[in-house]
Amino acid sequence: MPHPHLQTGGRHISKVERQLRPLRPPPVRNPDTHPLLPFHLSLLLANVEGKDPAGRWEQDPAALPLLLSRRVAETWNGSRRPERPQWLQARLAVPLGVRREKKLPLLCLQEPRARINTEEHVDAADQEVILWDHNIPEDILREITKPKEVPAESVTVWIDPLDATQEYTEDLRKYVTTMVCVAVNGEPVLGVIHKPFSAYTAWAMVDGGSNVKARTSYNEKTPRIIVSRSHSGTVKQVALQTFGNQTTIIPAGGAGYKVLSLLDVPDENQEKADIYIHVTYIKKWDICAGNALLKALGGHMTTLSGEEISYTGSDGNEGGLLASINMNHQALVRKLPDLEKTSHK
Numbered sequence: 079m080p081h082p083h084l085q086t087g088g089r090h091i092s093k094v095e096r097q098l099r100p101l102r103p104p105p106v107r108n109p110d111t112h113p114l115l116p117f118h119l120s121l122l123l124a125n126v127e128g129k130d131p132a133g134r135w136e137q138d139p140a141a142l143p144l145l146l147s148r149r150v151a152e153t154w155n156g157s158r159r160p161e162r163p164q165w166l167q168a169r170l171a172v173p174l175g176v177r178r179e180k181k182l183p184l185l186c187l188q189e190p191r192a193r194i195n196t197e198e199h200v201d202a203a204d205q206e207v208i209l210w211d212h213n214i215p216e217d218i219l220r221e222i223t224k225p226k227e228v229p230a231e232s233v234t235v236w237i238d239p240l241d242a243t244q245e246y247t248e249d250l251r252k253y254v255t256t257m258v259c260v261a262v263n264g265e266p267v268l269g270v271i272h273k274p275f276s277a278y279t280a281w282a283m284v285d286g287g288s289n290v291k292a293r294t295s296y297n298e299k300t301p302r303i304i305v306s307r308s309h310s311g312t313v314k315q316v317a318l319q320t321f322g323n324q325t326t327i328i329p330a331g332g333a334g335y336k337v338l339s340l341l342d343v344p345d346e347n348q349e350k351a352d353i354y355i356h357v358t359y360i361k362k363w364d365i366c367a368g369n370a371l372l373k374a375l376g377g378h379m380t381t382l383s384g385e386e387i388s389y390t391g392s393d394g395n396e397g398g399l400l401a402s403i404n405m406n407h408q409a410l411v412r413k414l415p416d417l418e419k420t421s422h423k
């Protein structure tokens with residue numbers, strides 16, 4: 079899509095951008111602390127804004143992750159002008175036209191004392207910046223009334239701009255999510271899982287608030303177990319061995335989708351399960367947001383041997399995954415077979 083550009087002061091800016099000035103001054107921030115709440119909310123905004131996210135995805139799969147990740151970057155930087163969604167849409171269409179490869183671009187203006195880990199990487203040539211207007215929607219403000227601040231160096235951010243990539247390439251769009259997670263001292267604290275093709279966003283903050291809840295009942299005896307359809311490893315054998323041959327196994331794409339299957343999600347394309355098990359290696363950006371959501375709602379996501387996963391340091395989790403909510407998680411861990419016998423890789 080062609081987009082009008084004007085030359086001003088040696089810099090190309092869009093006509094729409096120019097019309098939006100003058101704008102409010104940048105917020106004042108204490109550089110030693112990290113405002114968890116606004117950051118989190120900006121991610122939500124990044125996820126839900128725009129007239130037709132699914133439509134944008136059909137035009138170009140990079141659109142939403144790019145919008146999301148740029149919002150992340152911008153909020154992190156915390157000092158730019160606010161913008162409007164219409165502007166974002168117009169502006170994004172230009173650079174995205176040429177990016178249809180599987181790996182999606184991401185711009186991270188990294189805060190020097192915090193870490194941002196993402197499946198995609200910064201395109202150094204890309205100077206565009208997309209901005210958050212610092213308006214927090216009413217429904218979110220109602221849920222989280224007390225903003226938190228934590229030392230910036232304690233924060234690690236995990237971003238998956240496109241989860242269920244394999245399924246996306248097979249046009250199985252219901253599995254696709256974008257995810258952002260903020261961990262503090264390695265503990266998952268804020269999670270956002272967005273389904274671009276359903277325009278549904280689940281978010282939760284540990285000791286903060288959420289827009290999603292657990293279902294009212296789960297089947298602990300003969301659970302429906304949701305597992306990977308494309309990185310399954312020995313998971314079916316493990317599940318049947320643990321819970322018996324009558325157990326229902328639901329193969330599904332995406333770690334974000336599978337966590338949502340444990341919750342009360344008002345989306346007709348969302349299957350429901352009682353337990354999520356994964357036995358192969360998995361990256362932390364695939365699981366951090368789901369872990370934060372579950373933790374905030376009273377659930378658990380651990381390795382198969384019941385250990386908490388630390389969302390700092392290395393980007394891989396090698397101990398497999400067991401996720402549940404409103405169940406005796408430790409009892410589930412004890413039931414699982416000794417997985418030394420099975421491969422985690």
Ligand SMILES: Nc1ncnc2c1ncn2[C@@H]1O[C@H](COP(=O)(O)O)[C@@H](OP(=O)(O)O)[C@H]1O
Nearest residue numbers: 240241242243306308309331332333358359364
């Ligand atoms: N053994 C493995 N090695 C690397 N990534 C894995 C993996 N198993 C699962 N994943 C990643 O975890 C996400 C969910 O996987 P699955 O759909 O198989 O459950 C996918 O993320 P992406 O789609 O972001 O790559 C997938 O690539």
Ligand SMILES: [Mg+2]
Nearest residue numbers: 238241242364
């Ligand atoms: Mg992923």
